[in-house]
Amino acid sequence: MSEFLNLDRESKAQKQLQKRSVFLFLLVSVFGIVTLFQLVKLTILDSTLYTTLSDENRIIRVPIYPSRGVIKLSNDEIVTENIVSQALTMLPAKTQDMEKTLRELRADLLIDDKQLLALKERIINKPSSYERVVIVENLSPEQIAKFSVEKDKWPNLSIEARLMRFNLLGPLFSHVLGYVGQINLEEIEDSKDFVYPLSFLTGKTGVEKFYEEDMRGGVGYKTIEVDVNGKEIRELNRVVPNKGRDVYLTLDKELQKLARKELTGRKGAVVALNPNTGFIKALVSSPDFNPNILNKTESGDLETIFNDLDSPLFNRAISGNYPPASTIKPFIGLLGLKEGEIDWNTTIEDKGFFQLNEGGRRYRGWKEDGHGKVNLSKSIIVSSDVFFYQLAVQLTVDRIAAFLKQFGFGLKTGVDLYAEAEGILPDRKWKLGAIGESWFVGDTLNMGIGQGFISCTPLQLAVAISSIATRGKIYKPKVVAKIGEEYIEKELIFEISSIKQTDWAKLESSMVSVISDWRGTAYNLAEIAENKIAGKTGTAQIKSLTDEELTVREEYEDVRQEESDRDHALFVGYGPIPEPELTVVVIVENGESGSAIAAPIAQKLIDNYLSRNN
Amino acid sequence: MSGKAPLDYQLNTSFGNKRPTLSKVLIDPILVFSLLTLLVFGLFVLFSASGQLTSMVFRQSIYIVIGLLLMFIISRLDQSVYKSFLMHFFWIGLILLIWVLLFPAEGYKTDRWINLGFISFQPSEVLRLLLPLAAASYLTRNQRRPSVKDWCIVLSAILVSSFLIYKQPDLGTSLIVLASGCIPVFLAGFPLLTLFILIALILISSPFLWANLTPYMQQRVITLFNPESDLLGAGWNISQSKTAIGSGGFMGKGYLDGTQSQLDFIPESHSDFIFSVIGEEFGFLGIILLFLVYGIILYRVFKIAFNSSTEFSRLTVSSIGFVFLIYILINVSMTVGTLPVVGVPLPLISQGGTSVLIHLVAFGFVLSMKRRQTW
Numbered sequence: 001m002s003e004f005l006n007l008d009r010e011s012k013a014q015k016q017l018q019k020r021s022v023f024l025f026l027l028v029s030v031f032g033i034v035t036l037f038q039l040v041k042l043t044i045l046d047s048t049l050y051t052t053l054s055d056e057n058r059i060i061r062v063p064i065y066p067s068r069g070v071i072k073l074s075n076d077e078i079v080t081e082n083i084v085s086q087a088l089t090m091l092p093a094k095t096q097d098m099e100k101t102l103r104e105l106r107a108d109l110l111i112d113d114k115q116l117l118a119l120k121e122r123i124i125n126k127p128s129s130y131e132r133v134v135i136v137e138n139l140s141p142e143q144i145a146k147f148s149v150e151k152d153k154w155p156n157l158s159i160e161a162r163l164m165r166f167n168l169l170g171p172l173f174s175h176v177l178g179y180v181g182q183i184n185l186e187e188i189e190d191s192k193d194f195v196y197p198l199s200f201l202t203g204k205t206g207v208e209k210f211y212e213e214d215m216r217g218g219v220g221y222k223t224i225e226v227d228v229n230g231k232e233i234r235e236l237n238r239v240v241p242n243k244g245r246d247v248y249l250t251l252d253k254e255l256q257k258l259a260r261k262e263l264t265g266r267k268g269a270v271v272a273l274n275p276n277t278g279f280i281k282a283l284v285s286s287p288d289f290n291p292n293i294l295n296k297t298e299s300g301d302l303e304t305i306f307n308d309l310d311s312p313l314f315n316r317a318i319s320g321n322y323p324p325a326s327t328i329k330p331f332i333g334l335l336g337l338k339e340g341e342i343d344w345n346t347t348i349e350d351k352g353f354f355q356l357n358e359g360g361r362r363y364r365g366w367k368e369d370g371h372g373k374v375n376l377s378k379s380i381i382v383s384s385d386v387f388f389y390q391l392a393v394q395l396t397v398d399r400i401a402a403f404l405k406q407f408g409f410g411l412k413t414g415v416d417l418y419a420e421a422e423g424i425l426p427d428r429k430w431k432l433g434a435i436g437e438s439w440f441v442g443d444t445l446n447m448g449i450g451q452g453f454i455s456c457t458p459l460q461l462a463v464a465i466s467s468i469a470t471r472g473k474i475y476k477p478k479v480v481a482k483i484g485e486e487y488i489e490k491e492l493i494f495e496i497s498s499i500k501q502t503d504w505a506k507l508e509s510s511m512v513s514v515i516s517d518w519r520g521t522a523y524n525l526a527e528i529a530e531n532k533i534a535g536k537t538g539t540a541q542i543k544s545l546t547d548e549e550l551t552v553r554e555e556y557e558d559v560r561q562e563e564s565d566r567d568h569a570l571f572v573g574y575g576p577i578p579e580p581e582l583t584v585v586v587i588v589e590n591g592e593s594g595s596a597i598a599a600p601i602a603q604k605l606i607d608n609y610l611s612r613n614n
Numbered sequence: 615m616s617g618k619a620p621l622d623y624q625l626n627t628s629f630g631n632k633r634p635t636l637s638k639v640l641i642d643p644i645l646v647f648s649l650l651t652l653l654v655f656g657l658f659v660l661f662s663a664s665g666q667l668t669s670m671v672f673r674q675s676i677y678i679v680i681g682l683l684l685m686f687i688i689s690r691l692d693q694s695v696y697k698s699f700l701m702h703f704f705w706i707g708l709i710l711l712i713w714v715l716l717f718p719a720e721g722y723k724t725d726r727w728i729n730l731g732f733i734s735f736q737p738s739e740v741l742r743l744l745l746p747l748a749a750a751s752y753l754t755r756n757q758r759r760p761s762v763k764d765w766c767i768v769l770s771a772i773l774v775s776s777f778l779i780y781k782q783p784d785l786g787t788s789l790i791v792l793a794s795g796c797i798p799v800f801l802a803g804f805p806l807l808t809l810f811i812l813i814a815l816i817l818i819s820s821p822f823l824w825a826n827l828t829p830y831m832q833q834r835v836i837t838l839f840n841p842e843s844d845l846l847g848a849g850w851n852i853s854q855s856k857t858a859i860g861s862g863g864f865m866g867k868g869y870l871d872g873t874q875s876q877l878d879f880i881p882e883s884h885s886d887f888i889f890s891v892i893g894e895e896f897g898f899l900g901i902i903l904l905f906l907v908y909g910i911i912l913y914r915v916f917k918i919a920f921n922s923s924t925e926f927s928r929l930t931v932s933s934i935g936f937v938f939l940i941y942i943l944i945n946v947s948m949t950v951g952t953l954p955v956v957g958v959p960l961p962l963i964s965q966g967g968t969s970v971l972i973h974l975v976a977f978g979f980v981l982s983m984k985r986r987q988t989w
Contacts, residue, residue: 009759010757014925017801017928018920020803020931021936024801024936031943032943035952038947038952039946042860042893044863044864046864047861047864050856062788179825228877265809569691
């Protein structure tokens with residue numbers, strides 16, 4: 001009986017087990033079917049999508065940038081080239097813990113905080129980038145060695161060769177060439193047709209910036225397969241980039257060297273250009289800097305460059321505003337002739353001062369006793385202030401301002417460099433706006449001798465003076481003569497036709513007499529001059545001298561105690577006469593004497609240039 | 615019936631009298647050849663998934679050889695030999711579990727391992743086989759229906775074991791152990807009414823259970839439902855795995871040509887996500903063939919289960935079959951994104967010595983319980 005019951009229970013249990021097994025199997029199958037459907041969806045229905053995703057995972061397009069065009073002189077001598085340096089790069093998209101990585105790098109590879117801070121800003125602003133970002137430039141051999149030992153720690157970092165900018169002549173052309181630096185985010189956004197990578201080196205000033213587009217070339221790209229750490233496995237495809245174009249300077253190395261040497265230890269600027277083309281032959285601003293330090297291809301302290309009180313980065317030649325002082329006189333004289341206010345025979349009595357009306361304020365000339373009887377020619381030779389006071393009053397500010405504008409005063413020359421200043425060409429409207437006062441006749445007097453509100457850059461002055469050499473033709477100044485294979489043409493931007501040829505010629509001969517006449521303000525040049533040049537000295541007052549009880553000389557003795565209050569020394573000139581090839585403008589800040597300090601530099605430059613070009 | 619062994623017990627002992635045939639040596643040649651096919655295929659996949667590491671394949675092969683030897687030895691045994699003391703083996707497994715919690719092995723992320731110097735293994739893996747065997751053995755120790763007390767004892771053992779594994783923490787294995795314990799209980803005829811009440815209670819208390827999950831486990835569940843939310847973090851695994859399988863398409867990219875696998879885009883591609891490698895390199899076709907082999911194995915297991923003579927063997931073998939099926943299902947589901955990533959290996963293919971060893975030992979028990987049809 002019990003055995004039968006047991007067998008019965010046994011078969012019941014077996015049936016129960018089979019039933020429950022089937023139930024369990026069906027239950028599991030429900031999940032199984034969901035998963036199976038998902039499998040079909042993945043591998044068959046959505047396979048294309050996932051194939052794309054898989055390819056996007058491993059295949060990335062990496063831009064290839066061509067090497068930057070080099071900068072050469074017209075004789076093919078290279079002045080700025082690309083040199084290879086080792087940089088540490090990071091792939092932000094594959095960096096999970098940025099803070100940790102940076103902390104480790106700081107400790108292990110001795111990277112300073114400032115670099116890391118700048119880097120973080122870059123990465124945060126472009127987080128999903130597959131681009132490698134440069135963390136440290138110019139790795140030292142020690143840093144490379146340390147990294148190589150521990151590189152497994154950072155699969156997202158690697159050392160890559162990188163082209164850096166090196167100026168073979170060091171600081172010689174610093175203000176012309178400028179320097180390069182990592183592109184900043186605004187520059188990336190502003191760029192339209194060129195996608196800059198985060199760590200790209202772009203021109204920041206000078207030719208490097210102005211000819212950026214020509215020298216950087218076009219982007220190519222390569223398609224590569226990468227692993228999960230972004231490491232390149234193999235290259236699949238490559239589109240070669242357009243090479244950057246080389247840029248050829250108009251500048252003359254020897255002339256530049258001489259100009260730089262003459263300004264060493266002084267503050268000031270020299271601009272030398274060919275009046276017949278506008279091509280700049282020398283452009284020096286002193287003090288200058290070593291662009292290689294900013295390019296990070298030479299070690300040096302950036303802080304001292306940026307914090308120097310004499311502003312070595314400031315390009316005085318194109319951005320410095322100086323009163324033209326007596327160098328303005330030839331232009332005022334021309335206007336007087338043109339307007340018929342004077343002719344070459346008009347003479348006045350220079351008693352050392354000028355009064356608007358009897359018993360009024362005495363406007364003193366630089367020479368206490370005056371120059372006696374002076375006409376236009378003698379006024380230029382001896383630089384009579386009184387003659388030009390008189391003439392300026394007759395001409396009025398309106399006519400002076402309009403005329404000077406034709407020579408480029410108050411306007412940018414359009415030179416192929418950035419940060420050019422436009423100077424100040426004052427008139428009634430300008431004064432009301434800028435000073436908030438109406439124009440006084442005294443202002444006109446000052447303007448007549450290039451003092452007061454009027455100011456200009458050394459380059460503007462060079463362009464204006466050149467127009468006397470060319471009899472009214474004004475060419476746009478340029479520092480680049482050739483880009484790649486393409487020659488840059490000279491560019492006539494204005495032509496002054498209202499002046500008679502005889503007046504140009506007589507003006508020029510007056511300016512020649514500034515040097516050759518024994519009474520001339522630059523007669524000191526006659527001894528050293530190898531070539532006949534035309535010129536004009538200038539001594540720009542920093543502080544106005546107004547005490548009528550003292551002579552100018554006495555009052556200035558007091559002023560000059562402070563070195564920064566001393567007059568600027570100016571000289572403008574061109575030569576050789578009669579066929580000018582070089583215009584030179586020299587400004588020496590606080591140099592006091594246009595004739596003693598500035599003029600010899602100009603003469604030497606012209607002589608040097610001609611000795612090698614004839 | 616007392617004192618007299620069932621018929622097939624006697625039939626089993628008749629082995630060795632006649633000349634050995636293939637079916638006598640292997641007991642179930644179809645099952646054994648299917649297993650071998652899977653193991654060899656698994657080694658090839660492992661070679662690809664490990665980034666072509668022969669050392670890993672070699673290590674796995676050693677475990678497979680040991681596993682096959684154990685399987686062969688166990689398949690020779692008669693169930694009467696081990697049935698009585700399987701219950702006691704369970705206690706050993708439990709002690710080992712407590713051991714790993716108290717004395718965690720050095721150098722492992724979670725407290726899952728026991729390091730014996732020459733070999734390290736996971737007691738949780740051992741337990742997930744011992745538990746159904748012990749449960750089946752206990753519930754069928756006499757011919758009576760299990761009493762309420764019996765059910766309670768077995769259920770307590772299951773809950774304690776899975777709780778200890780959950781504490782390691784190892785959510786995946788803990789759930790597997792829970793399932794592998796509950797399956798024989800369910801199959802042995804656990805009262806349905808009680809079962810429904812228990813399920814209702816679990817559903818009601820599930821919000822409290824959720825609150826008690828560790829953030830790591832919660833994160834895994836959350837990312838299941840929205841893997842795109844955190845592509846570099848927790849969702850990375852699922853999205854890369856889906857990309858691998860999907861990009862494999864119907865035919866696959868070819869052996870060793872899976873870009874997701876070979877370029878390391880699939881994390882844990884040698885263990886939990888080895889199915890993604892199969893999908894990518896062999897495609898839908900390869901997956902179906904793999905399922906076919908798994909299907910044959912399961913078919914043979916259940917055939918053995920339903921044909922076997924004792925309640926104990928039916929219960930044990932079908933439980934082993936279901937656990938095997940659940941392993942496959944959970945692993946495949948998590949790699950295609952229909953279940954959370956819980957860390958369950960693909961049986962007999964994923965890298966992992968203990969796992970493959972225990973699976974083969976389980977098949978040893980299955981084979982030993984096959985009713986020998988010698989007449």
